[in-house]
Amino acid sequence: MEYTVQKLGSLAGISTRTLRYYDEIGILKPARINSSGYRLYGQAEVDRLQQILFYRELGVSLELIKEIVTAPSFDGALALREHRERLLEKREQLDRLIANVEKTIAVTEGRIKMSDKEKFEGFKKNLIEENEKKYGKEIREKYGEETVEKSNAKMMNMTQEEYDRATGLANEITKTLAEAFATGNPAGELAQKAADLHKQWLCLYWAQYSKEAHAGLAQMYVDDPRFTAYYDKEQPGTAEFLRDAILIYTGMNK
Amino acid sequence: MEYTVQKLGSLAGISTRTLRYYDEIGILKPARINSSGYRLYGQAEVDRLQQILFYRELGVSLELIKEIVTAPSFDGALALREHRERLLEKREQLDRLIANVEKTIAVTEGRIKMSDKEKFEGFKKNLIEENEKKYGKEIREKYGEETVEKSNAKMMNMTQEEYDRATGLANEITKTLAEAFATGNPAGELAQKAADLHKQWLCLYWAQYSKEAHAGLAQMYVDDPRFTAYYDKEQPGTAEFLRDAILIYTGMNK
DNA sequence: ATACACCTTTACGTTACGTCAAGGTCAATA
DNA sequence: TATTGACCTTGACGTAACGTAAAGGTGTAT
Numbered sequence: 306m307e308y309t310v311q312k313l314g315s316l317a318g319i320s321t322r323t324l325r326y327y328d329e330i331g332i333l334k335p336a337r338i339n340s341s342g343y344r345l346y347g348q349a350e351v352d353r354l355q356q357i358l359f360y361r362e363l364g365v366s367l368e369l370i371k372e373i374v375t376a377p378s379f380d381g382a383l384a385l386r387e388h389r390e391r392l393l394e395k396r397e398q399l400d401r402l403i404a405n406v407e408k409t410i411a412v413t414e415g416r417i418k419m420s421d422k423e424k425f426e427g428f429k430k431n432l433i434e435e436n437e438k439k440y441g442k443e444i445r446e447k448y449g450e451e452t453v454e455k456s457n458a459k460m461m462n463m464t465q466e467e468y469d470r471a472t473g474l475a476n477e478i479t480k481t482l483a484e485a486f487a488t489g490n491p492a493g494e495l496a497q498k499a500a501d502l503h504k505q506w507l508c509l510y511w512a513q514y515s516k517e518a519h520a521g522l523a524q525m526y527v528d529d530p531r532f533t534a535y536y537d538k539e540q541p542g543t544a545e546f547l548r549d550a551i552l553i554y555t556g557m558n559k
Numbered sequence: 560m561e562y563t564v565q566k567l568g569s570l571a572g573i574s575t576r577t578l579r580y581y582d583e584i585g586i587l588k589p590a591r592i593n594s595s596g597y598r599l600y601g602q603a604e605v606d607r608l609q610q611i612l613f614y615r616e617l618g619v620s621l622e623l624i625k626e627i628v629t630a631p632s633f634d635g636a637l638a639l640r641e642h643r644e645r646l647l648e649k650r651e652q653l654d655r656l657i658a659n660v661e662k663t664i665a666v667t668e669g670r671i672k673m674s675d676k677e678k679f680e681g682f683k684k685n686l687i688e689e690n691e692k693k694y695g696k697e698i699r700e701k702y703g704e705e706t707v708e709k710s711n712a713k714m715m716n717m718t719q720e721e722y723d724r725a726t727g728l729a730n731e732i733t734k735t736l737a738e739a740f741a742t743g744n745p746a747g748e749l750a751q752k753a754a755d756l757h758k759q760w761l762c763l764y765w766a767q768y769s770k771e772a773h774a775g776l777a778q779m780y781v782d783d784p785r786f787t788a789y790y791d792k793e794q795p796g797t798a799e800f801l802r803d804a805i806l807i808y809t810g811m812n813k
Numbered sequence: 814a815t816a817c818a819c820c821t822t823t824a825c826g827t828t829a830c831g832t833c834a835a836g837g838t839c840a841a842t843a
Numbered sequence: 844t845a846t847t848g849a850c851c852t853t854g855a856c857g858t859a860a861c862g863t864a865a866a867g868g869t870g871t872a873t
Binding site for chain 3: 574576577579580584595596597620621622
């Protein structure tokens with residue numbers, strides 16, 4: 306029994322284009338080609354196509370399928386196990402996505418409040434995730450794994466009151482810093498108050514405080530455009546001003 | 560505060576190419592362009608980009624994001640709910656995929672046997688699913704929803720013994736049909752025995768047997784190349800021969 | 814003889830960018 | 844002041860797995 310592209314296509318439930326494509330990339334070549342250039346497939350090709358479609362249904366890429374079906378020595382089981390790992394990762398990511406979408410829907414519908422305890426928990430987790438994604442690499446490099454892990458752990462253990470306190474402190478810092486910036490003196494009273502507030506704020510996130518780390522972070526505010534953007538939002542030069550104030554506050558300016 | 564592509568890119572954690580692409584497709588245009596042709600973004604663009612990236616993280620396509628961010632009247636909540644539905648479907652599909660991959664791994668490793676009861680259940684579900692995908696539409700059109708549902712339900716309730724019996728019958732049909740085909744007479748004893756076996760086999764799958772449906776199915780074996788291919792595998796013309804035999808058997812040949 | 818269903822190759826479109834290439838701009842430095 | 848070197852621009856090709864024409868040859872039934 307010989308099949309033309311359309312016969313084989315309808316047999317397998319795929320398009321003729323797909324069969325030509327499979328021929329083109331060399332994963333399924335016809336048994337022979339007749340005098341008019343028609344592709345003709347035999348039983349062996351039918352079997353092989355079934356194998357291909359089986360792996361395809363599992364979500365395996367055609368590239369990998371090619372290796373599996375062309376090299377009989379290829380370890381199909383190992384490939385499948387690796388493929389399973391990727392599928393599991395994908396599902397985890399999908400679960401996170403779904404949770405996020407549902408939370409967003411709930412918020413836009415006003416079904417849950419910002420002060421809702423559960424929501425707050427999820428929110429914190431999200432903050433940490435985002436933090437990890439944005440700054441994780443640099444911060445880990447600069448301060449080591451342990452500091453980061455402890456910081457994340459501490460943040461997860463924050464009570465809502467502590468979290469509110471952190472938000473309040475952040476606002477206070479912004480206000481004080483703006484006033485201090487107007488004086489132009491990083492060693493002045495206002496600037497030093499801002500540095501102190503910043504320390505208090507930091508202590509809510511960091512497991513242990515050290516002058517060195519505080520000064521290092523201040524320098525990073527200037528070096529890293531993402532932090533600079535945050536502090537310079539209202540007044541350009543604020544990040545640099547805050548760094549100078551912190552350097553004086555920590556005594557690391559000598 | 561104005562941002563160039565790189566500044567904004569590092570602020571948001573995306574590439575400059577992405578920003579140019581967003582400009583190109585009109586989802587985020589710069590606030591202004593300076594005399595040298597540089598793109599310059601302002602605070603409004605930063606906010607908008609954050610919104611875009613938020614939806615992007617949720618897996619929303621840029622096309623949909625464009626509608627959401629450009630048309631303020633657009634029902635973002637509805638879009639999100641629809642998007643969630645698609646995500647849930649995707650997860651179901653992913654779960655089936657994972658189960659399939661794991662089963663395949665288990666089989667190739669020889670950890671589970673073909674006779675394993677649990678495996679048999681999954682196998683049956685798979686058979687039905689495949690059946691649905693391949694022939695569901697045509698069969699539903701020809702025999703109606705109810706017949707199909709009943710057939711699937713009956714198949715799910717098959718015991719392993721019944722299933723084995725079905726497999727055995729199918730083999731017997733093939734053998735008898737081949738012998739009958741050699742005689743060339745669809746009204747002969749062998750051909751009528753094949754038709755009877757086919758009826759018995761069919762009764763395992765169909766909730767109710769009727770001559771009309773039996774004859775109709777036989778005709779379909781000839782009309783549909785996928786079925787034809789199955790019966791004509793060894794000897795071309797077998798499907799037609801079986802149809803003739805069944806038409807005579809059911810008395811529908813007048 | 815002609816209609817019509819089949820077959821072929823070629824080639825562009827899809828998504829959301831990555832990755833050069835060729836060339837202009839800007840600030841700091843020798 | 845000339846020259847780096849880091850930035851910016853547009854243009855264009857590549858990705859995965861086909862869908863979808865277009866332009867033209869083949870097979871067969873009426």
